[in-house]
Amino acid sequence: MLKIALVYPELLGTYGDGGNALVLGERARRRGIEVDVLRVGIGDHMPDASLYLLGGGEDGPQRLGADLLRESSFAARVRDGKHVLAVCAGLQILGTSFAVEGDDEYEGLGLVTAVTRRGLTRAVGELLVRRGREVLVGFENHGGRTEIGSGVEPFGLVERGRGNDGVVDGYCTATIWASYAHGPVLAMNPWLADEILSRVLERELEPLDSIADDLYAERRNAILHSTESSRRP
């Protein structure tokens, strides 16, 4: 049984981020894998799961989400080898510190060396990130500039949009994927959903055709040919 935990969707789910749980669950089920998607609400005990999902949120909810995670067993479980997909605010929370209203250095969970400061401008628009042989398409909407530690591997290289700083986006470790591509990023990028499932399940997955492949091709093409989304330092 594959257990996926959607963590504090009421706080960290501003941009339809819950969609990532839906996509992972469906793509596993369609391959005959038993899945249990758990919604972890405010005040709930942090359950055991193979994969935790953190989404985006506004300042107040992000601060509360970070506090609740700090008080929970979440960080211990991640250090213990459990997997995480973190987008937007989730990416900032896992890092060293982040900026929220009233505090420029709010303490993160420190699972990854990543310091987020307030950017001069907000990054709002389409995002295109090269990750090895793959290209991620998405949408970003955040005011942060994130600096990752020298030994930390970025999630990918920014081709359109800002990501962390206009050069790289997010970060990744053996068990963590973090990107500024918010919301249902896995709906638009079926290859990433499958990369995550495959790593968590520790096995190769058979290909799965769906309409999401058409969406991915269309978005990739649209963003590449869009005149308005260039790199945003």
Add this chain to the structure above:
Amino acid sequence: MSPALSLRDAFATRAILAVNFLSRVTVGGSGTVIGGRVGLALAPRLLEDLAAPRTVVLVSGTNGKTTTTAMIAAGWGGDVATNETGSNMPPGHVAALASSRSSRAVLEVDESWMSSVTPATSPRVIVLLNLSRDQLDRANEVRQIAERWRTLLSVGDGAMVVANANDPLVVYAAELAANVAWCDVPTPWNTDAVSCPRCTLPLRFADGSWWSECGFSKPLNVATTLSNELTVRGNLLRLDLRLPGAFNEANAAMALTALTYLEVDPHEALARVNELESVAGRFSLRRWRGHQLRLLLAKNPAGFTAMLNTLKDDESDIWVAINARVADGKDPSWLYDVPFEKLRGHRVYCFGDRRLDLATRLDYAGVDYVVVSDEASLPRSGEVIDVLSNYTAFQDWRKKSAPC
């Protein structure tokens, strides 16, 4: 109006009417915004001057602005200046006021513009419906809007604020106002207010109420209650709307509350609001290529969720059109905040620029879908088909269809 207007204002007013007339006859525009822009460029204080001699009502909130504004205009009776096409920023406001001589005006106002339109128009009544996520790529932080409204209303003077008591963000915005009439109306969407706007601790919702540990809670002293019955300031009113949907009953309750502060008899207002059939083309029956369509507008998760609840519980085909142009918000992530799972059992035809985003959402929701690439080959059913679309997609459908 003219005695109150300066020569410059009078000239600007004529310019608005002329430009809008030209816009309508030459490029087929709806002709409201462009003239308003010209007018404001010629006379920057035009909104103040046009509003000054009138009794003004402002309506704002994420969902229901246009309908509630239309209900207030209809319920007031007679001639009322109003921006009925939904052009809800100052150019639309001056255009609406310039084209009417009525001493009464009801204006819908974009949430982000309340802070400037309120001092400019000195409203008698302000109606605040709800606040939730909408066009996330633009005015994304709904809490910031609540904060700005709070600042605005805490220093406001004479206006009566008619505010939704079931929306914690609206309560936060209005609680410092000098005069508030709280409306206890059903508000199913509270996903954007899970953490307390005062202290950020979790809000609790139970038994029709809500509260936070810091003491912030649903106001007890309500003017209006809508459950099985509607009571507006002690008047028991029988709602029998021709407009569909529970959300329109909540809009009507707030519109009728506002009207009582304008000394309108609530029973007479009720009769006029009940009769309202269609608002700016919404809910209207149209025909297109031999199909009979009912056009429904839903722009964001709260609006879409409410609209899905009004659909017939049968296995009829449903058409959904999604765009992500500037006026829609360029990020359609919100599709994953809409419980499309409710459409299982229906077949959904996907239209619009972002029909593949919609189709993917429906696929993961387990809903039967068809991506429409050839509009000529759609099956004819003979039944009225519900067409749900977001903002610019709705306008496209209005344009290409004709009245029944």
